[in-house]
Amino acid sequence: PFRDMIEGMRSDLRKTRYNNFDELYMYCYYVAGTVGLMSVPVMGIATESKATTESVYSAALALGIANQLTNILRDVGEDARRGRIYLPQDELAQAGLSDEDIFKGVVTNRWRNFMKRQIKRARMFFEEAERGVNELSQASRWPVWASLLLY
DSSP, X not given: OHHHHHHHHHHTXXXXXXXXXXXHHHHHIIIIIHXXXXXXXXXXXXXXXXXXXXXXXXXXXXXXXXXXXXXXXXXXXXXXXXXXXXXXXXXXXXXXXOHHHHHHTOOOHHHHHHHHHHHHHXXXXXXXXXHHHTTBOHHHHHHHHHHHHHO
């Protein structure tokens, strides 16, 4: 995950668009999912946990993905000013939106409907992440819950 995170940061130097959610998911994995994976050994899994190690790591990965998707949705305007669009191009097109619409920054009903679908997706990842929080060591749960609740 350490090397993957560095590769994700490097990708920002060469990629400014994502064709579909699969591509965007991989970006989110590289820049944020890896942080979740690296955090599990630091936070520790509760000794009383009955969950599999794999399920705890899966929840940590989901939290990283959810946080990054939220960052992307929060920062659409800022990213556009830098010439970047971190939204799936195919889903923008299906919603009747284009890069030009993003760069203009005009909020329309099409934009609202598109964003509602994106927010729903991020919430699904947060829900998956929630399943793993209580499996962490007790001292580590509060910061993770705080992250979930604040995002």
